[in-house]
Amino acid sequence: MKKIKIALTGIIASVFLSGCVTTDEFQQMKADIARLYVENNQLKNEISDLKTRVDKMSSDLNTAVALKEGQLTLLAQTQDYVKELQLLKGRFEENSFQNERKFKELSDRISELQAKLTQPTTSTTKEEQQVTKSTQETLKNPKSIYDSAHIDMKNKNFASARQKFQEIIKNYPDFELLPNSYFWIGETYYNEKKYEDAILAYEEFLKKYPKHDKAPGALLKEGMAFLELKDKKTAKVVFERVIERYPQSKEAEIAQQKVAEILKSQNSGKKTTTKKTKTKTNR
Template sequence: MDLSRGLTFKEEKLKKFGRIKMWIILPIGVFLLGCATIRDVRILDREIDKLHSELSVFRNENKSFENKFYSELSALRKENNSLENKISVLSDENQKLKTEFLFRLESVQSEVRILSTGIEEYKDYLKRPSKEIGRVKEDVEVRLRILEERRKNLEEKNKAQEEKIREMEDRLKGAEGKIKQTELERSSPTKEVPSEPKGVSAGMGDLYKDAYETLQKGDLEGARRKFEAFLKQYPNTELSGNAQFWIGETYYQKKDFEKAILEYEKAIAKYPETGKIPAALFKQALAFLELGDKTNARNLFRRVIERFPHSDQAEMAKKKLETMK
């Protein structure tokens, strides 16, 4: 549109220039004819100068127009190149899309062929004789019956195993009870079988035996009360030293080691002739060891070895001293 305007403007200038030329030629003709005056010559000069000025302006405008024209032409060429590049890119993308479409189409066609083959195979399977299908069903039913029989056999075996396990658990509980009883009996350094020494009355023996059996059952508080009651009733008998020792033992088993030491000391001090002296000294040493007093523990172990070298407690004291080195 700008280009057409420029051409129209140029045509108008050319027409104007033609008219100017005509005006130049006419005065010259008049001058040549000898009719021109000095004034006319001056007017003619001014007209010529004016024409030169307009011609210069026209040339400048024409040059500006040409520059503008070539500038727009260059811009159009650049835009054309850009469009060509875009067209090339779009063409490449179109080619890629076309290739991808063809690949997918081929993949779909392949899947369709596979499905068609599967359908044909399924049709062939449906055309098989019904006898073969019946045979397969019978085979499956036979296998199911076999599996059911195996399941029942396994359930019966499991029941038998559960009964055996229950029997073993009952035996184990009984064994645990026996073990606990044995551990209780072994907790004392010497196992005492209550008997009636010479000079011991039946009532005194029964009272002592009842207290000892209570201790064996693990009733420490009950046993202590019964032994204390025994000592109140029979403070100076052959069984009194034993009763005092067992009072100390109830505290030891309860882990009240300080009271145990004091009760053992009573047995040693009040009943020096009792057969529980080695045991009382040994248990005192163990109680001191539990309290962290190794010095007194060593002294008491040595005392047991020196005073009662042939006793069971002396052998145990030697072993304890070896472990304490």
């Protein structure tokens, strides 16, 4: 605009200074003025286009800044998640290590019992052989044998009951109460205070039927048997397995109580040892 004004001023000034204008000069002036108007319009369009581009660039810049801020926020959140994940991973690995160690101890303990006892569930005395023979002669179906075994359990004839449950396992693999027979064999040993045999019988039942409704009870009784053997360390591991595997069961509640009792007794033992040490030191 300034260029056009300067040009017009120069033309007008030259007209006044010269005092007269020829036809050619006047036509030239008109052409110059028209050209200047055209250039002015082109300049306006260029300015408008430039302003549009600047506005777009400004908008893009604001968007880029917002995206950058969002990326920084997301990066910070991701870093927090990574830290949390690492903590969880560490806890998981620690718990897995502890569980593997406990289960290995339990497995080793059971292996010791298996090595100590030779065929605990199949060895028979002469009395038990006579019971088996009598059972085979008088009972012809697994339900009758099973019912008879429970009558023996009620009368505390545990050896006789065990032989009948073993007879079912041996000869009636499709019997619907076969899993129960495995469980009750463990019960016969437990009631006879043959705790090592009971542990192996419960373990055999659990390996075959880990999801059976008697599984929580079998695992709990296995822990109780270890307690009876004065093996509190292994008993605690077994009780913790009850809590882990069957958390909603009544057996889990009992197992929690037993774990608390074991920990309490262990702490009491430590306090007693500390007191004895102090007494010896004072002397």
